[in-house]
Amino acid sequence: MNSVLDVIRRRYACRSYAPTPVPPEVLRQVAEAGLRAPSGRDRQPWRIIAVTAPEVVAELERAGLEALRQLDPKGHADIIERGGRLLYGAPVVLVVARLDLPGKGTEVDTGVLVSHLLLAATELGLATCPNRMLGKLFQSPEGARFERLLSFPEGFEYGLAILLGYAAEEPRPPHEPDFSKFIEIA
Numbered sequence: 001m002n003s004v005l006d007v008i009r010r011r012y013a014c015r016s017y018a019p020t021p022v023p024p025e026v027l028r029q030v031a032e033a034g035l036r037a038p039s040g041r042d043r044q045p046w047r048i049i050a051v052t053a054p055e056v057v058a059e060l061e062r063a064g065l066e067a068l069r070q071l072d073p074k075g076h077a078d079i080i081e082r083g084g085r086l087l088y089g090a091p092v093v094l095v096v097a098r099l100d101l102p103g104k105g106t107e108v109d110t111g112v113l114v115s116h117l118l119l120a121a122t123e124l125g126l127a128t129c130p131n132r133m134l135g136k137l138f139q140s141p142e143g144a145r146f147e148r149l150l151s152f153p154e155g156f157e158y159g160l161a162i163l164l165g166y167a168a169e170e171p172r173p174p175h176e177p178d179f180s181k182f183i184e185i186a
């Protein structure tokens with residue numbers, strides 16, 4: 001069994017995935033770790049939508065890139081420079097939808113959920129990458145169609161996506177911890 005600290009040290013943002021599918025039981029274990037995340041007042045203001053259908057992943061890639069091109073030309077240029085793939089060939093896209101409750105901190109709750117998902121997936125041998133850029137799709141004219149396609153319940157909005165799969169490359173070292181950002185008042 002990996003220790004949590006070891007898994008935290010190994011997790012990195014993977015930007016190249018093999019097409020190998022993720023077994024459903026592995027995906028379920030990742031989801032369970034997310035669903036065990038704490039949340040304010042135990043509201044659990046989230047849905048985890050696992051997209052594994054290749055044609056839907058391809059549609060997210062196509063429409064997401066187009067939305068980025070229209071709404072965030074700089075972000076779009078960055079993706080083109082990195083090889084032109086928004087989702088880096090990941091076979092699974094976990095879309096985390098968040099209940100929009102102003103003033104209740106549901107962004108923080110979903111951040112904790114995302115952290116559980118990333119670490120559990122790493123422990124299970126998967127590579128991961130959080131993805132905010134796909135959010136442009138939900139701000140675009142196509143957004144409402146995709147909210148329906150992904151079964152967002154009423155009142156929910158895009159929080160973040162997590163790309164999941166098996167790395168096509170050697171693991172890259174993650175960023176180094178910057179202890180100048182740790183302040184001790186002793």
Ligand SMILES: Cc1cc2nc3c(=O)[nH]c(=O)nc-3n(C[C@H](O)[C@H](O)[C@H](O)COP(=O)(O)O)c2cc1C
Binds near residue numbers: 011015134
């Ligand atoms: C909230 C959030 C959003 C992110 N969005 C993207 C994204 O849209 N595309 C991408 O390639 N990486 C994205 N990342 C990955 C970061 O760029 C990456 O975590 C950071 O550069 C540190 O690298 P490391 O995770 O390998 O240590 C995101 C990370 C977080 C936490």
